[in-house]
Amino acid sequence: MTHEHGAPEPSHAPGTIAVTAGRPARVQGGPVNPPVVLSSTYVSRGVPGDELLYARNGTETWEPFEAALATLEGGRHGLVLASGMAAMAAAIGDLAPGAVVVVPRHAYQVTLGFLDDRARRHGVEVRRVDVADTEATVAALDGADLLVAESPTNPMLEVADLRAVLTAARERGVRSIVDNTFATPLGQRPLALGADVVVHSVTKYLAGHSDVVLGAVVTDDDAIAAEIRAYRTMHGAIAGPMEVFLALRGLRTLHLRVERAATNAAELARRLTAHPAVAEVRHPSLPTDPGHERAAAQMTHFGAVLGLRPHGGPDAADAVVAAVRLWVPATSLGGVESTLERRRRFATESATVPEDLLRLSVGVEDVEDLWADLERALAGRTAHA
Ligand SMILES: *Cc1c(COP(=O)(O)O)cnc(C)c1O
Secondary structure, eight states, rough: OOOOTTTTTTTHHHHHHHHHTTTOOTTTTTTOOOOOOOOOOOOOOOOTOOOOOTTTTTTTTHHHHHHHHHHTOOOOOEEEEHHHHHHHHHHHHHOOOOEEEEEESSSSSSHHHHHHHHHHOOOOEEEEETTTTTHHHHHTTTTSSSEESSSSOOTTTOOOHHHHHHHHHHHOOOEEEEEEETHHHHHHOOOTTOOEEEEEETTTTOOOOOOOOOEEEEEEEEHHHHHHHHHHHHHHHOHHHHHHHHHHHHHHHHHHHHHHHHHHHHHHHHHHHHHTEEEEETTSSSSTSSTHHHHHHHHOOSEEEEEEEEEEHHHHHHHHHHOOOOSSOOOOOOOOSOOEEGGGGGGGSSSTSOOOOEEEOOSOOOOOHHHHHHHHTTTTTOOOO
């Protein structure tokens, strides 16, 4: 096989692949970036099976991003969809009445809401598990049809033994989906650990600049890829070309952003642990964190989301959010800017998430500025220490 100049090579590191994947073939005078094509339809070549036919089925603007993400995740098929939830809905597909789904009790709340809706309206059985408890998770997989896993979980940052859980699912014929939004393919590659499908909210780290809503699915399984492709075409939750352009542009710096954000997060977690106004810090980088050893074994970074419980309850947590100046009080995560929010302000957040838990999405600013702002916001909240 001849190798195309500039294309990703198997020996290349993920950061190099993020830069090189999905480029047009190198030709003199040609562009280094794939063109953004704004066209809903394509001139027919009159050949049945014409790949580019109509832009709901597939476009040349999707393909480079899909190829780049698939290469990073180590799967052969990447499919971009209109949002992370469109990707999750397509990956879950049409569950038959009575189907059994296993899901972490702490997971992205709209994923949980989606499954609860299926339970109410279509008689699907949803088994919520503590995904860090491997024995309980494996037990729940008996007689199940689908596992929808997250690790680290949102917002509690529990770490699952992915290889054990995914292997157990495979042995039982249970299809598995891993939402890899928090870790990114640079942090862990669930397909290599035994997952059938990886789902991303591209909105977060992959696009990385809080300026686009987008989702994607990656799989190595031809039949599953065909199923999801057909679902996307029929349900029509497709991506716009400008969104995919922004996502590919973001992907080029994924390694730089994630490295910096994860380093910032670990440093802030370490400092927060010693702060008198802080009751608890959750971040897998902390040697005392229950997920630390597992994360160290299965991930290449500890992620940039951390959990923080200040002394003084939910009011104190709200006061911290109100007092920050550099940090942005906002939902979502994975942007270059640091954001924070109290998760239980949402009535739909799981009741087992502490009322006073702040979820911090650490960005790529200077860590000293982030620390100074947080420290100032926490000042005066030491009363209950
Ligand atoms: C944001 C998010 C989603 C949903 O993605 P959207 O792009 O908002 O639809 C799914 N899973 C996780 C872990 C998320 O953080």
